[in-house]
Amino acid sequence: MKVNFFTKFHRNEGSSPVMDILSDIKNGRYADPVTNLQKAMKKGEQASAEAIKKSLPAFTLSATYSARRVDTGIIHYNGVLILDIDKLEANKLKEVKEKAIAIPHTLFCFRSPGGKGLKIGVLPHVSHPVEPENHRKTFQVVQQYYEELLDIQVDPSGKDIGRLCFVSYDPELYINPLHAAFLRGETDACLSELPLMDSLPPINKKLSIARKQTTRRMKYEEGNRNNYLFHFANNCNRLGLPAHEVIAYSQQQFPELSDDERLGAIHSAYRHKGEHALQTEQAEDKSISILERIEQHLEERYKLRYNIVTHRVEYKRKSSNQTHKSMNDRAENSIWRELVKKGIKCKQHELNAVLYSDFCTTYDPFVTYFNSLPKWDGQTDHIAHLADTVTTTKQDLWHRCFRKWLVAMVACATQEDKENHTVLILKSEQGKGKTSWCTHLIPPELKEYRYSGALNPYSKDSLITLSECIFVNFDELGSLSTREMNKLKELITKGVVRERLPYGRNPETLIRRASCAGSVNDEQVFEDLTGSRRFLCFEALKIDYMAPVDYQNVYSQAVTLLKSGFQYWLSEPEIQEINSNNEDFRIRTPEEELLFTYIRKPEQKDEKKMFLTASEILRHMCLKSSMQITKRGTMTISTTLKKHGFRYSQARKGRIFEVVVLTEDVIEEEQKSNSKPPHTQGTQGVIGFSS
Known part of the structure; x- marks a missing residue:
């Protein structure tokens, strides 16, 4: 499997086998800058640490790109995701890593360059197609699945296809032997041996919801563990979970508390029998925000994209074979009605904010069209x-x-x-x-x-x-x-x-x-x-x-x-x-048309040659015609003379041109003979250029 390698965030250095990058991370190719980064973080030198981190190369696990990390530039979608878990203490990091490598969907796992987080590559096995347009939906399923099993929050930034993963140094980097051949590009993904990730048992799902609700309000930390478990049990009670399921869960997840402490907190919460099963799954978990519910509804029913040319959102129903249409007020209002009727009480400006955010993938109609064309045969013009x-x-x-x-x-x-x-x-x-x-x-x-x-x-x-x-x-x-x-x-x-x-x-x-x-x-x-x-x-x-x-x-x-x-x-x-x-x-001005009626270019050693400024030449023409002397007329005379190769020099009175003023007899003779204007003499031939 290949990924794109980026330096300085945006410079695409081309594609590389992901196994080569993982090998470099394990073998210490980036050990020096990563060590310096961790030292700077320990000293509290945030600016220095940030500068070092930005200098590190990074790769895009989910897709390869022709140039920039935009959806229209995707060459190949790998169908895998990167999860980012931050701010872990040493003992917790070890525990989370052990849990992560035990999950069969994990492709690889290594410490982040800061040393206090984990990067986890995941092969998703879900019930919907794993395609670019479903990337966010796939990520949400994977995120919930890993949060449930790891009992820790996952950074939501991985929802972007072009999410960068910085290289690191971890001699204990883990590669799942089940997927090693897939990572090397030797075989297809081995999904048959993996459980579906979007089919969590109802009890596990409710426990996950209760845990999110509680963590949203407080932390499970020393001095607050009993209080945390009590509120967690209250949430479980309102969701209708049996007390024995909560007791079994707490034994695994809260080992720091004694049996008596755990049972006391849970039994105290379950005394409120009137609250049992009050919270339905529809109203579920207020940790799932209005924003997330809007996004879930849109992902279930629509294919959305942001047209970077027209600066408009385009949509199509997933159940329809029609092409994308530009989002207008009527369409947006109809979607808002759907949300309200579904029980998602959002305001119209909240829906609009989601639509005109990075929730919608970008789309360039011109790049898309030209990239879709068949290859030219190289012969037919x-x-x-x-x-x-x-x-x-x-x-x-x-x-x-x-x-x-x-x-x-x-x-x-x-x-x-x-x-x-x-x-x-x-x-x-x-x-x-x-x-x-x-x-x-x-x-x-x-x-x-x-x-x-x-x-x-x-x-x-x-x-x-x-x-x-x-x-x-x-x-x-x-x-x-x-x-x-x-x-x-x-x-x-x-x-x-x-x-x-x-x-x-x-x-x-x-x-x-x-x-x-x-x-x-x-x-x-x-x-x-x-x-x-x-x-x-x-x-x-x-x-x-x-x-x-x-x-x-x-x-x-x-x-x-x-x-x-x-x-x-x-x-x-x-x-x-x-x-x-x-x-x-070209439209010629009266000055330009009449100029060569009254003057000509001197021949070599021409005794009739005179040195006149453009204004003097124009004044002579005005005396012979009904024209008036104007600044624009003077500029026209000067430009025309230079264009036709009249020699000129700089004098005290300004730029003077070498000209011959024609006499009345010559002018009359020229008009009678209907000859070509003198300005056509000596013009350069046409210069060709090749195709």
Whole structure:
């Protein structure tokens, strides 16, 4: 059997055979830090002890994980549990260990690194399926079973599948020979020889309840032993237990008291005949809190999970074949009615507190979907087949950009520190199917996580949408103002945002998961002279939006490319190519359009060369036209000249450019000849990039 080995709480060092770890614990591999930890505890140096403990490696007995210890990252569920018992004195520790190793379900047992507790590995044999969704239920059965037999409380933290167990040093570490082959991974679990753990005899169950009730109010310790036994016997009397059963139990469990002391306390309690059997098992044990009863009811009837994308609880009845649904007010109120009708008098806010706690396992729909895909065959280019359903004016570039964008979408949806900084944009006439094709990119299993429509760059809801959706399809980007377009560019590059969710009490860090696409009917979309590399723009000649999409194989290929290190981000040469391609989609300002009507780039040793600032060039243009001199116009002139390779230098009056101002005759001749604008001369060729 393999387990995951973790350092520094969260660093997954991969899987290891559990027998190797147990062997290291027994043979002293961690003896030095464990000894130092125990010395620090004896000296009362809590901070030092805590630091040493945190430095110890730990392992996850119940499951192995691909990365983080979250339910969606489980690779294999081992179906075994770890029990933690703390704060035991030396003599009590020895007694509890002897009892623990006598229980046939015990896999192994060793001292905790602090030296005052025990770690017990358990192979559960219960009447329900031992599966991840039943882990808490299984733990509760095992916890009650061991508490009954060990007569001591078990730490409830083991209810979490990803519970870490710190390594230790114990030369007397025990491994149950009955299960050694199972621990080595040589055989399956030997359950046939183990008794069911959830079938305790009724008397034992009531004794356990009475013991919990009493321990909840007081301790069994020197100076209080008689009083403890008296209250314990009172609880047994109210539960309807026969006095002789309590006497027999007390002889085993309370040997520190004499026979006379035990009999006196029990007989005194049982004199209250009117209280006998007053407490039913339904009202049972007030040590079972309202919280525990709510959890028991939910575990019996529902499969619950917390969707970390939508921040909502999802539920399904165990008796139903329907899929999980998002928990709404009506569903939550219905569950509350069930609880009240069952006699569990809880308030609605108590039910809500349980639902929105770690009681519900976490669920990531994107990671779950992509992990469920079949393996790509490594040959068929399914992404290319999907790209071919759109014919563009630059088909090769379209193929390469679409592949990068699709792989980036998978990365953005599944990896916290990755964002898709590009937006796929299709331009065509109305009615060609742009929006429909984009919508069909998302598999049916994830359709509720897509959004089509306008996205307000200034709205908090838009930021939340980028976290709760895998895909956002912008309608008509051309309708956005320049300011809104710039804000949108800022929005799509965000990695995380801090916002308070609707009905939430505190701001939360929301991870960006959405990738974006859009459509336009007008060719000219951008004004940004410095380039629009965030946008992958293509003119679509034909769109087959009715073509079926092989979602599983398309995304399986994308996942494989991502895991193999495929470069889905743009390199510098690729950015140049994208900027060049986007020129056809850019709105040019009047200053930019008229600039090359009045000036040109000087030739070598050009006698007509002049040295002018951008403002001087704009002033000359304004004298020849109806334009006005503005700060933005000056900036446009400067940016355009630099973009087209005009030489410049710094002078006292500012940055000056080398230009040739055209005469009226030349301008008139150019306009008559309908020749190409001078700014097209000497432009660089397109730089390609590989897929």
